[in-house]
Structure formats: C-alpha cells, structure tokens
Amino acid sequence: MSKLTIWLTPIWILAVGVTIGALILLLMWGVTWLVNRRAARSIAEAVGEGILRPISYVVISMAALALLASPSMPVERIMASLKRLPDVAPIVEKVEVGPRKADVEIPASFRATELQSFTITSDQDVAVNVAAKKGFVEPLILVQGGEPYSWSPGSSTPRGFEGDVTTVYVTNESDSPANVSIQMYTDVETPQVRAIPIAAASTIGLYVLYLLVRFLAPRTSVIAAATAKETIAQPLFTMLVMIGIVALVAFVFIPYNTFGEDVKMLKTSGMTMIKVLAIIMALWTASTSVADEIEGRTALTVLSKPVGRRQFIVGKFLGILWPIVLMFVILGIVFLLTVSFKVVYDARESAKTTPEWTECYLEVVRIIPGLVLAFLEAVILAAISVAVSTRLPMLPNLVICGSIYVLGHLAALIVKSAAGEIVFVRFIGKLLSVILPVLDHFEIEGAIAGASSVPMSYLGWALLYSVLYSGAAILLALIFFEDRDLA
Structure with missing residues (x-):
C-alpha cells in the first residue's frame, strides 16, 4: 500500500459515507418527485439557492474522491465488513446445565475472526464445544469451576473457536448442576467501517434539518x-x-x-x-x-x-x-x-x-x-x-x-x-x-x-x-x- 493510499484511506471511508448519504437523499427526492412534483421543485430550489448549494459542492467533491480513489482502496474488505455490521452484537447467555448433562445447546452465532473478547464462567467443571458428542473427550475449551476462562487479543489463553459458529454445546459431568455464563463481544474485521453510516446519517441530517426550517x-x-x-x-x-x-x-x-x-x-x-x-x-x-x-x-x-x-x-x-x-x-x-x-x-x-x-x-x-x-x-x-x-x-x-x-x-x-x-x-x-x-x-x-x-x-x-x-x-x-x- 503506497503512502498516498495510507493517509487517504480514512478520508475515503468518510467520503464513502457522505456518498451513500447523498444517494439516499437523491432517492428520497425521486420518490417525492413521483408523489408531489411541486414539493420536489421547492426542495430543488432550496438546495440551489441556500447554503445547501456550497454544501452540495463539497458533497460532490467527496463523492468524486470516493469514486476516483476506489481502485487503490481496500474496497472488498471494507464492503464485507459493512455488510456484516448488522450481524455483530454482544452475546450474553446464562444457562443451567443439569448434572451429568451432555451437549446443552446455547445459541451463539458469530465468526471466530470477529471475536474481540469473551469470558466463560461456571461453578462446575464444564466442557465447551462447537459440535455435539465431544464432551470431555475432545473439549474445545475446558472451564474449571470457579475459574473464569477469558480470552482477548494478546492473551496467553487460546481462543479455541475457529470459523463460523452457530451453536455452543456445554457438557457437565459433575453430580451438581452447573450455572454457566457466556459473555462474548464481537466486531467486524474492519471496525473502521462504522464511520460510514455515521457520515451518511450526518449528511442526510444536515439537509433534512435545513429543509425542515425552510418549510416549517x-x-x-x-x-x-x-x-x-x-x-x-x-x-x-x-x-x-x-x-x-x-x-x-x-x-x-x-x-x-x-x-x-x-x-x-x-x-x-x-x-x-x-x-x-x-x-x-x-x-x-x-x-x-x-x-x-x-x-x-x-x-x-x-x-x-x-x-x-x-x-x-x-x-x-x-x-x-x-x-x-x-x-x-x-x-x-x-x-x-x-x-x-x-x-x-x-x-x-x-x-x-x-x-x-x-x-x-x-x-x-x-x-x-x-x-x-x-x-x-x-x-x-x-x-x-x-x-x-x-x-x-x-x-x-x-x-x-x-x-x-x-x-x-x-x-x-x-x-x-x-x-x-x-x-x-x-x-x-x-x-x-x-x-x-x-x-x-x-x-x-x-x-x-x-x-x-x-x-x-x-x-x-x-x-x-x-x-x-x-x-x-x-x-x-x-x-x-x-x-x-x-x-
């Protein structure tokens, strides 16, 4: 990656967000044109005559930057993470696993590469797997009773999880019930993409605020x-x-x-x-x-x-x-x-x-x-x-x-x-x-x-x-x- 691309990428990400916001505004204006052409003309006049005109020039410049710089930017990586944004969320589950109970299912859908940290606690020894019928024979993660199993980037504890996970299986071979708590924090592989929807919303909000003042x-x-x-x-x-x-x-x-x-x-x-x-x-x-x-x-x-x-x-x-x-x-x-x-x-x-x-x-x-x-x-x-x-x-x-x-x-x-x-x-x-x-x-x-x-x-x-x-x-x-x- 060239030095130009390195320092331009953060601005390009913001430019992508501004461009998406501008496209949404154009779509909204198009719908307004189909429903009420008089209102659409008034909106066009407001954009062309007021402070939104120079703002629009800036938006067009940002859109041009987003388009022209795309060939040298990590577009696939950015877009892949952008699509995954709605799917990443903290996973907090608590379940009681009965004595000598095997493969108790806990719903936990995530990608191992998106894990930021996780902690599994239990008051009894339990085995954690991502497939059934493994238990303590082939435990993916072995959680000692009263000792939390924690992982975060850079820690000495193995992450254990790999690939896409949809369900976690917990096995308890003790004679007492185990109270198991799982806390997982995930994020997309490129969390910087969170700036894109924020930039888009800010662009839309500026135009909408100005138009609301104008018409109200x-x-x-x-x-x-x-x-x-x-x-x-x-x-x-x-x-x-x-x-x-x-x-x-x-x-x-x-x-x-x-x-x-x-x-x-x-x-x-x-x-x-x-x-x-x-x-x-x-x-x-x-x-x-x-x-x-x-x-x-x-x-x-x-x-x-x-x-x-x-x-x-x-x-x-x-x-x-x-x-x-x-x-x-x-x-x-x-x-x-x-x-x-x-x-x-x-x-x-x-x-x-x-x-x-x-x-x-x-x-x-x-x-x-x-x-x-x-x-x-x-x-x-x-x-x-x-x-x-x-x-x-x-x-x-x-x-x-x-x-x-x-x-x-x-x-x-x-x-x-x-x-x-x-x-x-x-x-x-x-x-x-x-x-x-x-x-x-x-x-x-x-x-x-x-x-x-x-x-x-x-x-x-x-x-x-x-x-x-x-x-x-x-x-x-x-x-x-x-x-x-x-x-």
Whole structure:
C-alpha cells in the first residue's frame, strides 16, 4: 500500500459515507418527485439557492474522491465488513446445565475472526464445544469451576473457536448442576467501517434539518437565507477560509520539536485555529447583520413587511449559523486530511516504520468530536453576539464577546488553581461560572494529550448545554429587541 493510499484511506471511508448519504437523499427526492412534483421543485430550489448549494459542492467533491480513489482502496474488505455490521452484537447467555448433562445447546452465532473478547464462567467443571458428542473427550475449551476462562487479543489463553459458529454445546459431568455464563463481544474485521453510516446519517441530517426550517418557518428561513448569502458573499468569509486552509497545511510542516508528539500539537493548533476563525466570523456577522441594520434603519424596512421581531432575531441567528456550518465543513475536511497526512509524514521524518492506514484513521476519528465541540462553542458565542448586537454596535460587541470568550475559559481554572483558595477569588470564579458559559467544557486538549477519545455521552451533554445556553441568549436578545426603538 503506497503512502498516498495510507493517509487517504480514512478520508475515503468518510467520503464513502457522505456518498451513500447523498444517494439516499437523491432517492428520497425521486420518490417525492413521483408523489408531489411541486414539493420536489421547492426542495430543488432550496438546495440551489441556500447554503445547501456550497454544501452540495463539497458533497460532490467527496463523492468524486470516493469514486476516483476506489481502485487503490481496500474496497472488498471494507464492503464485507459493512455488510456484516448488522450481524455483530454482544452475546450474553446464562444457562443451567443439569448434572451429568451432555451437549446443552446455547445459541451463539458469530465468526471466530470477529471475536474481540469473551469470558466463560461456571461453578462446575464444564466442557465447551462447537459440535455435539465431544464432551470431555475432545473439549474445545475446558472451564474449571470457579475459574473464569477469558480470552482477548494478546492473551496467553487460546481462543479455541475457529470459523463460523452457530451453536455452543456445554457438557457437565459433575453430580451438581452447573450455572454457566457466556459473555462474548464481537466486531467486524474492519471496525473502521462504522464511520460510514455515521457520515451518511450526518449528511442526510444536515439537509433534512435545513429543509425542515425552510418549510416549517418560511419567513424566518427567508431572513436566515438572505443573511447567510450575504455573509458568504463577503470577502471576509473567503479570506478567513483561505487563512484557515493555508494555516492547516502549514501546520503539517512546522517542526514542533516535541519528540514524537507533533501530531498532538497539530491537532491542538488546528482545532483552535478553526474555532477562532469561526468565532470571528460569527461576531463580525452578528455586528454587521444585526447592529448595523438597526442603526441603518434597514431592520425597520424588514419589519414593515409581515415579519415579526421574533422572526427577525431567530432568522438572523440561523443566518449566522449556516455560514459557520459551511466553514466547519470546509476547514474540517482539510483538517482531517492534514492530520492523516501528518502521521505518515512524521514517520518518514523520524525514520520510523511506515504506519498502517488504521493508525491514521485512529488519529482522524479522535478529532471529529473536537470539531463538534468547537462548533457548539461557536454557536454559544454567536447567540451571545446576537443578543449584544440588539443594543450595542460592533466595537463594544467584539470587546464584550472577546472578554466572555477569555473568562469562559478561565473561570473553571481560577476556581481550581491555588488562587481559588482565596475566598473572594473563589466566589468570583464561581459567579463567572454561573453567569458566563463554561467554555472549558468544549476543549479536548486533555483527550488529545492522553490519546483518548471523547465519549458520545459527553457530546450529548455538551449539545444539551449549548442548546440551553444559546436558547437563553436568544431569549435575552428577544427581550432587548422587543422594546428597541427602530424609528
């Protein structure tokens, strides 16, 4: 496998998932066309006019990558594992085998090559086989009473099982009943394919979410689409995206002198770069789109139409979020490419053995939750910026939101530091933690340093926190804007 294939394979797997998601969307649109052509035309217009248009260009690029790179990728291995995904699941069985009972059947369908680990326990000596009438004469696995028989990759205990297994036979020759427990954990031979359905679902979810907002709240969606279109057309958006791409590529070749930890430094630097650029974009857009329109009487013109103040604020907030989503999609893909390439690049520079593509994949998937957390942080600051923009112009908005960004990261550290032992400092730190968003929750530097992954449960709680705080900020924006004199 060439070095190009090694670092490109993780991105190709994600591209396959995006392509599958796009095909499902096309199929859904085709069904809609057959059932309701008017709705199908509206969907096509929404995709062609809104933020989904540039997103679609990115999807097409990923689909092209999935197609063009396929000849050099392990397609058969990936597809074989993808087909097996619905069939792998933990096997937990408990059964009582009577005294001097032979060949008690326990249903356990699995492939031996897919075993990740298993444990068999019994309070009596039992023999475990995959065929009947062998018992203790030809035991595949002999389990001693009270001593669990455990196997995992790298252990000295023999695995025993081979080939495809459909039934496990347990024999008990003692005079007492045996309580047998079997716990088996299986996975496909290439577990990396689990990213494919996730990427497909994410692609479908992004399109469906946008279309739901468009059709359920049309007036709000019109304001959001106009704001997003205006934001993307601004030179600042293009400039920030180009700065991000150039910086992410440059980070690959910068010598960090960390004695083999350059990949971690790249991930930390890249994550911070993308987040800061997105926050700058959000603050700038909120100031120009909300504050300037209020000061320039443009908001009064918009509200003279059948558009309420609540629709105006929510529409502006969504119009700020859509360009941020596009920025994260573009820079996120570039970031994943650079991280994957950095693994191979560092191995070459350090004269180490060329890594496997699975090593590149592991580094890539560990930073995807970090991108999600960085996006949630940008959403919170965008909501705060919208609230501030209803009353203050650009410069105070930038100062206030910049201060919130700094204090939001420092409040938790102040409480935990030595200075936090001072009663007054500790009180101020806790007060800031209550009033301001605790942005330290959206950092994954600790996970990067420890080479660990962020659990899905953490992402769920972070999403809930982001939704609640952003909702509170938008509610505050509505209160500020409700009695604002626009004349």
